[in-house]
Amino acid sequence: MTVDQEARRRAQVLIFDADDTLWENNVVFERVIDDFLAWIDHPTMDRTEIRAILDDIERANAVAHGYGSKVFLRSLGDCLARLRDRPATEAERREIDRLALALVEHRVELMPGVAEALDELAQRHKLLLLTKGDREEQQRKLDACGLLHHFGAAHIVAEKDVDTYRWLVGEHGFEPARAWMIGNSPKSDILPARAAGLNAVFIPNENTWVLEDDELDPTDAGVLRLAAFRDLLDHF
Incomplete structure (x- = not known):
C-alpha cells in the first residue's frame, strides 16, 4: 500500500454518483x-x-x-x-x-461489487449520495436500490455544477481536500467537483450518456482513475 493509499484509508468524505456508478441506467x-x-x-x-x-x-x-x-x-x-x-x-x-x-x-440493477464495497467503505468513511434528475424518478430508484442505509444523506439536485458542490460542502461542513466525488461522468462528477476544491474518482462506464462526456486533465493528481467500483477498496 502506498503512502497516499494509507492516508486515504483514514476517514474521508466519499460522495457517490448514482446512475451509471452505483447502478446501470443509460x-x-x-x-x-x-x-x-x-x-x-x-x-x-x-x-x-x-x-x-x-x-x-x-x-x-x-x-x-x-x-x-x-x-x-x-x-x-x-x-x-x-x-x-x-x-x-x-x-x-x-x-x-x-x-x-x-x-x-426498468428495475435497479446494481453494478458488480457495489453492495459489498459500500458495506466496507461505510465502516471507515462518511458516505454521501448526490444524484441529479427528475426528483420523483430519482427517488423511486433510491428507494428501490437497497443502499440508502450506507449514506449519511442522499441529495437529488437539478444540476451538478460547481455551485452544487460548494453548497454540499457548506451543507455538511466538511473540508473539500478530504472529500472525493466518485462517478462516471466527467461533466457532472469530476470537473465541477475539482473546480470546487474536492478530489474525484473517475470510474468509466462504457454506456455513459454522450452529453456527460468531457476531457479530463491526465496530469491532474486530484483525480484517481479506477477500472471498477470494487477497486475503491484498494484505495480507501
Missing part, C-alpha cells in the same frame, strides 16, 4: 434509442445523422427542462417532428411510449 436509454432509430427508417438520413440531431435536441431540452425519462420522451417526439417537418401524430406518440416502456419498467 444502457436502457441507449436500447430505446436503437429501437427508435430503427423505427424511424428515414429515407435519406442514416442512423448516425439522426442520432446527431437527437443529441442536439437532448442537449437543448436538458438545459430547458432537466433530466429523466419524461424529458427523454419529449426529445424523441421533438426529433420525430424535426425529421418529419410536422408535429408527431397521436399514433406516433403512442409508438414512442411503447418503445420507451422499458424505462418505466
Whole structure:
C-alpha cells in the first residue's frame, strides 16, 4: 500500500454518483434509442445523422427542462417532428411510449461489487449520495436500490455544477481536500467537483450518456482513475 493509499484509508468524505456508478441506467436509454432509430427508417438520413440531431435536441431540452425519462420522451417526439417537418401524430406518440416502456419498467440493477464495497467503505468513511434528475424518478430508484442505509444523506439536485458542490460542502461542513466525488461522468462528477476544491474518482462506464462526456486533465493528481467500483477498496 502506498503512502497516499494509507492516508486515504483514514476517514474521508466519499460522495457517490448514482446512475451509471452505483447502478446501470443509460444502457436502457441507449436500447430505446436503437429501437427508435430503427423505427424511424428515414429515407435519406442514416442512423448516425439522426442520432446527431437527437443529441442536439437532448442537449437543448436538458438545459430547458432537466433530466429523466419524461424529458427523454419529449426529445424523441421533438426529433420525430424535426425529421418529419410536422408535429408527431397521436399514433406516433403512442409508438414512442411503447418503445420507451422499458424505462418505466426498468428495475435497479446494481453494478458488480457495489453492495459489498459500500458495506466496507461505510465502516471507515462518511458516505454521501448526490444524484441529479427528475426528483420523483430519482427517488423511486433510491428507494428501490437497497443502499440508502450506507449514506449519511442522499441529495437529488437539478444540476451538478460547481455551485452544487460548494453548497454540499457548506451543507455538511466538511473540508473539500478530504472529500472525493466518485462517478462516471466527467461533466457532472469530476470537473465541477475539482473546480470546487474536492478530489474525484473517475470510474468509466462504457454506456455513459454522450452529453456527460468531457476531457479530463491526465496530469491532474486530484483525480484517481479506477477500472471498477470494487477497486475503491484498494484505495480507501
